[in-house]
Amino acid sequence: MILSIPDMKGLFLSLAVFLLCNAIGIIISKGIWSKVTRITTHVSEEYAEILGKALQGMPALWGALLGSYSAIRMVEAKAEWLRLLDGIVVAAGIFSITMVTARIFAAMATIYARRAEGAFPSASILANIIEAATYVTGVLIILQTFGVSIAPILTALGVGGLAVALALQxxxxxxxxxxxxxxxxxxQAGDYIKLSTGEEGHVMDxxxxxxxxxxxxxxxxxxxxxxxxxxxxxxxxxxDRELAVSVSVGVSYASDLDHVEKVTLTVAxxxxxxxxxGIANFEPVVRFHTFGDSSxxxxxxxxxxxxxxxxxxxxELIKRLxxxxxREGIEIPFPIRTIHMKSVD
Incomplete structure (x- = not known):
């Protein structure tokens, strides 16, 4: 048998402590915690939401763990069984704290990504990596608590990680x-980009x-x-999103360039x-730059x-020009090429 003949008074007392701790945890989870959340909302609604989601259900769990631990200490049992039950309760407590920490870190990473000048729909990649790293750390701490040396595990993970890295390079x-x-x-999502390989378009994800x-x-x-x-x-x-647009135009060599410039600026x-x-406070610019073949x-x-x-x-500019x-008699010449033919007697 695991237990010796128990003292009925001690057994009932341990059961009462267990139930009391559970009741306190449930009360905090259902009642008092909601009031604390409302108070923290006045400080920062965003961080209050993070804290609320991270600690959701945890007061009740911690009450159950505290009650279990207290009840175990009050029961007369063999020392090895008490050590095992203590270890299980402590491991559960460490894992619950790890869950809360992982939730908070992941939520903070998501907020950082959203504040970075526009949200990435897939910015959860950062949150997922941080959350996974936190859980791995928590599991290693639990193993260390049970007396398991994590040095060989870390060595194995290093060798295995190297093999995986080579396979999934x-x-x-x-x-x-x-x-x-x-x-x-x-x-960022929504940007219009062009790659050196020629692909261009809006970044969707x-x-x-x-x-x-x-x-x-x-x-x-x-x-x-x-x-x-x-x-x-x-x-x-x-x-910034504003962009300069250049439209090339050719006019006849016989044109009055001052008149061309004035008309073009007016239309632009x-x-x-x-x-x-169009940008309202921007003044259009006209610049002559080349003596072309025909214009x-x-x-x-x-x-x-x-x-x-x-x-x-x-x-719109091309149509109006x-x-x-x-209307102004400004000629836009067709491409002309003069060919001189030399006769051979």
Whole structure:
């Protein structure tokens, strides 16, 4: 038998202590804790929510563990059984604290990612890694509590980790590249980017293994994170979304360039003011730059709110310039090439 002939008074007393601790834990979990949560909400609603979720159900569990531990100490039993039961209760307590710590750390990591100038839908990769690392640490502490040496376990994990790392080299490279992208923030969800390999579009998602880009044609481009981390990237939304747009125009050599510049600036200003995507306080710029084969070339420089807006802006500017040039008698010449033919007698 595990127990000797018990003293009925001691047995009932240990049972009463166990039930009392359980009742206190349930009361704290259901009543008092909700009031504490409401009080902390006035300090920071966000952190109060984190604390509430992390400690959800824990007061009742801790009450049960405290009651079990107290009851065990009051029961007359063999020393080895008492040590075993004590170890189980302590291990359960350590694991419950590990759960709370893991929840808090994971939630804090998620908040950090969300505050980093726009949320990553897959920023949970960081939270998952932190949560897993916390649980591993808790399990190692429990093993150490039971007298199990963790040095051989750590050695085995190191050797096994090396083997796994070699086998999953590409996968791990993508995982750490994803973490680098998440923390360094060269790109974020919603940014319009162009890679050195030619792919371009809006960043839709950054997962633990790859980055999803939606092209303008509404097709999806899946790029491994390792390729993103090593590629040369043009991010059209950084440092801000405003973008300069240049439209090239050619006019006849017979044109009055001062008149061309004045008319072009007037039309460009009208387009900038009337279109919602135009930057209101930006003054358009006209610059002549090349004597072409059949025309003098100039650039009209506008500014729009985002990358996609440039297409509508160019469309409207070209239409209005064509109409206004015709009205003002400004010629946009066709490409002309003069060929001198030499006769041979």
């Amino acid at each position: 590409d996968t791990l490279a993508n995982v750490f590249s994803g973490l680098h992208i998440l923390l360094a923030k060269p790109i 950054i997962s633990w293994r790859n980055t999803t880009i939606r092209a303008l044609g509404n097709s999806l481009i899946i790029v491994p994170n390792q390729k993103i981390a090593s590629a040369i990237i043009i991010n059209y939304d950084k440092p 200003k009208e387009v900038m003011d009337e279109m919602a995507a 003098i070339l100039l650039n009209v420089i506008l500014r729009v709110e985002g990358f996609i807006d440039q297409f509508r802006m160019k469309h 064509h109409t206004r040039y015709n």
